[in-house]
Amino acid sequence: MGAIAERVSAESITGDAGGLARALAQHGVGYGDRVAVMLPNCAEYLVAGRACARLSALLVPVNSHLKTDEVAWILEDSQAKVLLTDGEVAPPPGCVVVRPGTRADGGDADLPDVEELPSPAFMFYTSGTTGRPKGVVHGGRPTAERQQQVQDMLKVLWGFTPDDVYLLCGPAYHAGPGGYAFSTLYNGGDVVVMPSWDAREFLRLVDEEHVTTSFMTPAHFIRILEVPEDERVKFDLSSLRLIIHGGAPCPVPVKERIIDVLAPGEVHELYGASEGGATRITPDEWRAHPGSVGTPWPGTEILIVGEDGELLPAGQDGVVYIRPPGGLRFEYHNDAQKTDDAWRDDAFTVGDIGHLDADGYLYITDRVSDMVLWGGVNVYPREIEEVLHAHPDVVDCAVFGIPDDRYGEVLKAVVETRTPVDADALRAHVRERLADYKVPSVVEFVDELPRDPNGKVLKRLLK
Numbered sequence: 430m431g432a433i434a435e436r437v438s439a440e441s442i443t444g445d446a447g448g449l450a451r452a453l454a455q456h457g458v459g460y461g462d463r464v465a466v467m468l469p470n471c472a473e474y475l476v477a478g479r480a481c482a483r484l485s486a487l488l489v490p491v492n493s494h495l496k497t498d499e500v501a502w503i504l505e506d507s508q509a510k511v512l513l514t515d516g517e518v519a520p521p522p523g524c525v526v527v528r529p530g531t532r533a534d535g536g537d538a539d540l541p542d543v544e545e546l547p548s549p550a551f552m553f554y555t556s557g558t559t560g561r562p563k564g565v566v567h568g569g570r571p572t573a574e575r576q577q578q579v580q581d582m583l584k585v586l587w588g589f590t591p592d593d594v595y596l597l598c599g600p601a602y603h604a605g606p607g608g609y610a611f612s613t614l615y616n617g618g619d620v621v622v623m624p625s626w627d628a629r630e631f632l633r634l635v636d637e638e639h640v641t642t643s644f645m646t647p648a649h650f651i652r653i654l655e656v657p658e659d660e661r662v663k664f665d666l667s668s669l670r671l672i673i674h675g676g677a678p679c680p681v682p683v684k685e686r687i688i689d690v691l692a693p694g695e696v697h698e699l700y701g702a703s704e705g706g707a708t709r710i711t712p713d714e715w716r717a718h719p720g721s722v723g724t725p726w727p728g729t730e731i732l733i734v735g736e737d738g739e740l741l742p743a744g745q746d747g748v749v750y751i752r753p754p755g756g757l758r759f760e761y762h763n764d765a766q767k768t769d770d771a772w773r774d775d776a777f778t779v780g781d782i783g784h785l786d787a788d789g790y791l792y793i794t795d796r797v798s799d800m801v802l803w804g805g806v807n808v809y810p811r812e813i814e815e816v817l818h819a820h821p822d823v824v825d826c827a828v829f830g831i832p833d834d835r836y837g838e839v840l841k842a843v844v845e846t847r848t849p850v851d852a853d854a855l856r857a858h859v860r861e862r863l864a865d866y867k868v869p870s871v872v873e874f875v876d877e878l879p880r881d882p883n884g885k886v887l888k889r890l891l892k
Contacts, residue, residue, distance in 0.1 A: 436621050437614070439614045442472065442479055451533035453480060460484070465507060467514040468601070475601075492600070513529065552565065580615050586726065589613060593618035594619045595642045640669060643673070645673070648677070654686055654690065681719050699722075700793065707751045722792070728753075730776070731751060733746075748782060749793065750778045780798065782809065811828075814828050817858070827878055827891055833870075839871070856869065
């Protein structure tokens with residue numbers, strides 16, 4: 430399990446999902462209960478999701494790279510009845526460990542009398558960049574009607590069909606890669622499960638499995654672009670029709686190149702979070718609005734709110750609020766204060782800063798937590814990162830603030846390069862394009878930037 434890529438269809442896992450559902454039911458799992466799943470990318474992950482849907486239970490994805498205390502927090506906070514894992518974990522009281530491959534014989538009559546969900550309902554835990562991770566619960570307990578609405582929306586957005594072959598190349602426990610794998614199965618397509626990321630293996634699987642769709646991050650794009658062109662062109666990528674990307678801002682130079690490399694597949698960008706989706710942008714729209722994350726999903730509105738709570742006009746940066754369709758709401762499990770802080774009437778924020786242009790396209794400037802205050806001036810690191818990425822020798826970079834006695838904070842850039850580059854040359858590159866106060870005072874070079882499994886640079890480790 431998990432050693433080589435596996436191809437999965439809804440039909441191929443039906444029997445296993447039913448057997449696992451009966452085993453979970455024997456441990457008391459039923460409607461609205463939580464089942465934590467801590468597994469690497471493997472077919473069993475999809476089996477677990479299907480079993481939860483059979484029981485109308487909530488699937489709680491757990492990052493398989495977490496340490497003991499972090500896992501314990503999620504299990505206790507979520508009140509999971511079962512942890513499905515292949516690792517050695519001591520569960521809290523009231524939680525039972527079930528191993529992959531566990532099955533119970535019987536039929537549907539042995540399952541609880543609940544309405545089966547069309548696709549699993551999730552309780553994702555946020556990344557916890559500002560404290561303990563919190564579970565995101567949508568609309569209270571799961572219902573078949575709500576899950577159907579979600580799947581119908583995703584089908585309209587992305588045109589899923591039974592002919593699709595989705596390549597799961599990111600971590601299944603993440604909302605993007607894992608969520609779209611289940612959506613593909615729901616719509617009758619197949620999922621090719623990639624155990625771990627490798628750029629050449631991605632290209633090979635697209636070629637050999639005739640992959641049509643995938644969810645990726647800019648980190649994936651960067652590694653694909655590092656494969657020499659004379660090697661990349663040996664793989665047939667003509668089956669691709671759609672690449673959805675999100676999870677982290679994509680530098681403009683990287684986006685420009687990957688659109689051509691992954692053609693004829695269209696590279697669509699998604700902006701959203703575990704709390705809810707917000708915008709999308711097609712390649713043609715992005716070329717007309719480079720750097721934008723697009724326009725709202727059907728029925729969704731984007732609001733830009735200033736420091737005094739006023740709505741800001743086009744072109745002005747403020748906090749990005751998302752008004753979901755139909756009054757849909759979420760809450761942070763066991764944290765009423767965090768829930769209240771996120772919502773402003775019927776719109777919520779995850780703390781991003783950005784603006785709308787005159788055509789209604791959204792641009793994300795930065796996270797509130799990433800903003801640097803230099804001598805009383807707000808500086809947004811993403812702007813500097815975009816400029817650094819445009820340098821031909823820069824592979825990746827991260828910019829953040831460090832304490833300074835005179836200015837409060839100054840900028841530091843940690844840079845990964847293809848070939849050795851002089852720090853002064855990089856500063857000159859930035860100075861040519863941005864104001865002097867946006868030029869990093871400190872430049873450090875590393876072989877590879879630290880990232881979490883979702884592809885996000887771990888700035889807190891760099892700091």
